[in-house]
Amino acid sequence: MNQAQSVLPEAARAAWPYAPRFARVNGWRMHYIDEGAGDPVLLLHGNPTWGYIYREFVGPIVASGRRVIVPDMIGFGLSEKPTREQAHSLDGHAANLTALVRRLDLRRITLVVHDWGGPTGLSFALANPERVRALVIMSTWAWPTPAEFHTRIFPWRMSHAPLVGPYIFGKYNGLTGRGMYLSVVDRERYRERAQAVYEATLPDPATRLLTWAWPRWIPLDAEARAHDRFVWLERELAKAQWPATIIWGREDDVFDHATFADRFKRLLPQAEGPHLVTGRHFLQEDSGPEIASLIVDFVDGLDRKGA
Amino acid sequence: MTASVTIAAKPDLAGKRLAFALAEDRVGHYPEFRAFFAKSFDLDRIGLAEPGFVTAPSGLAYAFVFIGRSGEPFPAGVEIYAVVDALEPVEETTLDADLWAVLGWMIDGVGAPWTRDDLEATGRLYRIPAAAKAAGG
Known part of the structure; x- marks a missing residue:
C-alpha cells in the first residue's frame, strides 16, 4: 500500500491507484x-x-495519449502542511508550482485550473508563457473584483474571521466537510464517495490552516494583500493568445457562470465555451467524466490544428 | 456557571497550567478585531507585559497571550489558553462551549457590521456543536 492509499478510506483506494511522487519545491x-x-x-x-x-x-486523459501531472498544493493533500499562516502567500504558491514545472521540465502544458488553482496557475502561466500550450478554466477568477458571495459576512467572511476561522474551519474542518457538501449538486453521492477522503488528508486542526488562510487572500478592496497581483493577472491575461476553453458548473452559486465564465470569455475571446455542466463550485465531483471528455476533445482539437 | 464572558483580573496560577485552546496568526485581518482586543485589554499601555484574562461561562479562566510581529500593528496574533489544574486533562466539551462563548463576546465587542446573529447562523450552517447547543439543538 502506498502512502496515498494509507491515508485513504478503504473504499476510496480503487479510485486513486496512482504512485505518489514527491519533490522539493x-x-x-x-x-x-x-x-x-x-x-x-x-x-x-x-x-x-x-x-x-x-x-x-x-484515466481518460492518459488513455488519450497524454501525460497527466496532478500536484497537491503545499498545505493540502499529501503535500507538506506548514503550521503558520505567514508561510502562505499567493505569489509563494505560484512559485511552488513554478519550481515543480521546472523540475519536471514540463513544456507544451495544457493547464487546467480550478478555484485557487486559477490565480496560482495563471500567475505561473503568465510568468512562464513559453511552457504553456493552452488553458482550461473552471470556477475561478483572475481580477480584483470579488464575487458577491465573498463580500458577505454571513456565511463567508464570518467563517474565516479572526479566531472564528481557526475554530470553524480548524477545529471542525468546516470547509472540507460541510462547506464542500453544500457546494456540490449530488450531495449524497459526495457524502458516500468523497467527503471522507478529503477529510482524511486534513485530520487535525493544525493541518487545516490553509482552509481559512486562503479565503483571507481574496481581495475585497484596493488595500488587500493580493490586490495588485489580481490587477496584473487581469491585465496580462487580456493579452494572452493561448487557446483556451471555459468549463463551468451550471449550478455554481459562488462563481456564478453568468458573471464569472462570461468575464473570462470577454478576457479571452478566443476561448471555447463556456461549456456548462452539472455542478456547483466543485463541479469535478458532479461531472468528472464529462469534463474529462471535454478536455480530451479540446486537446485533440489543438493537435488537429497543430497548435 | 457565569452567564457570559467577562474580563477578569489575573488569577492565582499556583498549581495551574495554561492549556492551549486556540490561536490566531492574523488578528488584524479585519482591523476592527485588532482594535477590539487592544481596547478591551488596554494593550496600548500594557503591551506584552501581561496576558489578558477572561472568565468564561463554565467559570474557567482563559489567558489571552498576544503576539507582536515586527512591522505590523500590535497585536499581530493571539493565543488563547485555558487556566486548568496543572495535572488534569481539559474537559473538551466545556472548553469548546467556552470558546464559542468567547467568539460571541468578541463579535459583540467588534460590533457592526459583525453581529452575533451572523456568527450563530454561521455556526449552525457548519453544524458546530456548541452553536447547535446554544440554539437549543
Whole structure:
C-alpha cells in the first residue's frame, strides 16, 4: 500500500491507484502524481481539495495519449502542511508550482485550473508563457473584483474571521466537510464517495490552516494583500493568445457562470465555451467524466490544428 | 456557571497550567478585531507585559497571550489558553462551549457590521456543536 492509499478510506483506494511522487519545491515537500506519456496536462486543484478531485480525469486523459501531472498544493493533500499562516502567500504558491514545472521540465502544458488553482496557475502561466500550450478554466477568477458571495459576512467572511476561522474551519474542518457538501449538486453521492477522503488528508486542526488562510487572500478592496497581483493577472491575461476553453458548473452559486465564465470569455475571446455542466463550485465531483471528455476533445482539437 | 464572558483580573496560577485552546496568526485581518482586543485589554499601555484574562461561562479562566510581529500593528496574533489544574486533562466539551462563548463576546465587542446573529447562523450552517447547543439543538 502506498502512502496515498494509507491515508485513504478503504473504499476510496480503487479510485486513486496512482504512485505518489514527491519533490522539493521552493523549500517545501510537494506530493504529485505523474501518469502516462505525451504532451502534459497539468491539473490544479483549489481550497480545500487535493489531487483526488481529479480522480475521474486521470484515466481518460492518459488513455488519450497524454501525460497527466496532478500536484497537491503545499498545505493540502499529501503535500507538506506548514503550521503558520505567514508561510502562505499567493505569489509563494505560484512559485511552488513554478519550481515543480521546472523540475519536471514540463513544456507544451495544457493547464487546467480550478478555484485557487486559477490565480496560482495563471500567475505561473503568465510568468512562464513559453511552457504553456493552452488553458482550461473552471470556477475561478483572475481580477480584483470579488464575487458577491465573498463580500458577505454571513456565511463567508464570518467563517474565516479572526479566531472564528481557526475554530470553524480548524477545529471542525468546516470547509472540507460541510462547506464542500453544500457546494456540490449530488450531495449524497459526495457524502458516500468523497467527503471522507478529503477529510482524511486534513485530520487535525493544525493541518487545516490553509482552509481559512486562503479565503483571507481574496481581495475585497484596493488595500488587500493580493490586490495588485489580481490587477496584473487581469491585465496580462487580456493579452494572452493561448487557446483556451471555459468549463463551468451550471449550478455554481459562488462563481456564478453568468458573471464569472462570461468575464473570462470577454478576457479571452478566443476561448471555447463556456461549456456548462452539472455542478456547483466543485463541479469535478458532479461531472468528472464529462469534463474529462471535454478536455480530451479540446486537446485533440489543438493537435488537429497543430497548435 | 457565569452567564457570559467577562474580563477578569489575573488569577492565582499556583498549581495551574495554561492549556492551549486556540490561536490566531492574523488578528488584524479585519482591523476592527485588532482594535477590539487592544481596547478591551488596554494593550496600548500594557503591551506584552501581561496576558489578558477572561472568565468564561463554565467559570474557567482563559489567558489571552498576544503576539507582536515586527512591522505590523500590535497585536499581530493571539493565543488563547485555558487556566486548568496543572495535572488534569481539559474537559473538551466545556472548553469548546467556552470558546464559542468567547467568539460571541468578541463579535459583540467588534460590533457592526459583525453581529452575533451572523456568527450563530454561521455556526449552525457548519453544524458546530456548541452553536447547535446554544440554539437549543
